[in-house]
Amino acid sequence: MELNRFINFYNTVKPHKSLNNATPYEILSHYFELT
Secondary structure: OHHHHHHHHHHHOOOEHHHOOEOHHHHHHHHHHHO
16 A cells, blocks of 8 residues: 555654654654653
8 A cells, every 4th residue: 555655654764854853753662662
């Protein structure tokens, strides 16, 4: 499914300027490490 592929890329590969150039996946994994 193309949508899954896009979401996977968007959440794990593409850095976001609003997240200090981290990917949403990195932010999530860091969050779960803290809890």
